[in-house]
Amino acid sequence: MYERAAIEAHLAGSTIDPMTAQTISDQLTPVFLLKSRAMEYAEAAIQVCLQRTLSPGCREPARWLRRAVDLCEESGKGVEG
Numbered sequence: 001m002y003e004r005a006a007i008e009a010h011l012a013g014s015t016i017d018p019m020t021a022q023t024i025s026d027q028l029t030p031v032f033l034l035k036s037r038a039m040e041y042a043e044a045a046i047q048v049c050l051q052r053t054l055s056p057g058c059r060e061p062a063r064w065l066r067r068a069v070d071l072c073e074e075s076g077k078g079v080e081g
Helices: 004-013 031-054 061-075
Strands: none
Touching: 031 061
Protein backbone atom coordinates (compact mmCIF):
# COMPACT_ATOMS: atom_id res chain seq x y z
CA MET A 1 0.00 0.00 0.00
CA TYR A 2 1.09 3.50 -0.72
CA GLU A 3 0.12 6.93 0.52
CA ARG A 4 -2.81 8.39 -1.37
CA ALA A 5 -0.95 11.67 -2.07
CA ALA A 6 1.96 9.80 -3.68
CA ILE A 7 -0.39 7.79 -5.88
CA GLU A 8 -2.33 10.89 -6.91
CA ALA A 9 0.92 12.69 -7.76
CA HIS A 10 2.03 9.78 -9.93
CA LEU A 11 -1.35 9.52 -11.66
CA ALA A 12 -1.27 13.24 -12.44
CA GLY A 13 1.66 12.59 -14.78
CA SER A 14 1.24 8.98 -15.86
CA THR A 15 -1.25 6.12 -16.08
CA ILE A 16 1.51 3.51 -16.12
CA ASP A 17 2.11 1.39 -13.02
CA PRO A 18 5.79 1.86 -12.09
CA MET A 19 5.95 -1.69 -10.68
CA THR A 20 4.37 -3.58 -13.60
CA ALA A 21 4.64 -1.11 -16.51
CA GLN A 22 0.94 -1.74 -17.25
CA THR A 23 -1.78 0.86 -17.71
CA ILE A 24 -3.69 1.50 -14.50
CA SER A 25 -6.97 3.15 -13.62
CA ASP A 26 -6.98 6.57 -12.04
CA GLN A 27 -9.77 5.47 -9.70
CA LEU A 28 -8.50 4.81 -6.17
CA THR A 29 -10.17 2.42 -3.74
CA PRO A 30 -9.88 3.25 -0.03
CA VAL A 31 -8.29 0.55 2.12
CA PHE A 32 -11.34 0.27 4.39
CA LEU A 33 -13.46 -0.63 1.36
CA LEU A 34 -11.03 -3.37 0.34
CA LYS A 35 -10.97 -4.71 3.89
CA SER A 36 -14.76 -4.70 3.98
CA ARG A 37 -14.97 -6.61 0.70
CA ALA A 38 -12.38 -9.11 1.88
CA MET A 39 -14.34 -9.67 5.08
CA GLU A 40 -17.57 -10.17 3.11
CA TYR A 41 -15.82 -12.73 0.90
CA ALA A 42 -14.40 -14.57 3.92
CA GLU A 43 -17.81 -14.72 5.60
CA ALA A 44 -19.45 -16.08 2.43
CA ALA A 45 -16.66 -18.63 1.92
CA ILE A 46 -16.96 -19.79 5.55
CA GLN A 47 -20.70 -20.31 5.09
CA VAL A 48 -20.12 -22.34 1.91
CA CYS A 49 -17.54 -24.52 3.66
CA LEU A 50 -19.87 -25.15 6.57
CA GLN A 51 -22.77 -25.96 4.24
CA ARG A 52 -20.59 -28.45 2.37
CA THR A 53 -19.48 -30.00 5.67
CA LEU A 54 -23.10 -30.55 6.71
CA SER A 55 -24.43 -31.68 3.33
CA PRO A 56 -25.52 -35.34 3.25
CA GLY A 57 -23.27 -36.32 0.34
CA CYS A 58 -20.10 -34.69 1.64
CA ARG A 59 -17.21 -37.10 1.29
CA GLU A 60 -14.59 -34.89 2.93
CA PRO A 61 -16.25 -33.08 5.85
CA ALA A 62 -12.96 -32.67 7.72
CA ARG A 63 -11.42 -30.87 4.72
CA TRP A 64 -14.28 -28.38 4.46
CA LEU A 65 -14.43 -27.83 8.21
CA ARG A 66 -10.66 -27.23 8.31
CA ARG A 67 -11.00 -24.67 5.51
CA ALA A 68 -13.77 -22.88 7.40
CA VAL A 69 -11.59 -22.76 10.52
CA ASP A 70 -8.63 -21.48 8.49
CA LEU A 71 -10.78 -18.74 6.95
CA CYS A 72 -12.03 -17.73 10.40
CA GLU A 73 -8.49 -17.45 11.70
CA GLU A 74 -7.23 -15.58 8.62
CA SER A 75 -10.09 -13.09 8.83
CA GLY A 76 -9.52 -12.46 12.51
CA LYS A 77 -12.89 -13.87 13.50
CA GLY A 78 -11.38 -16.60 15.62
CA VAL A 79 -12.93 -19.92 16.49
CA GLU A 80 -14.44 -20.80 19.83
CA GLY A 81 -14.72 -24.19 21.41
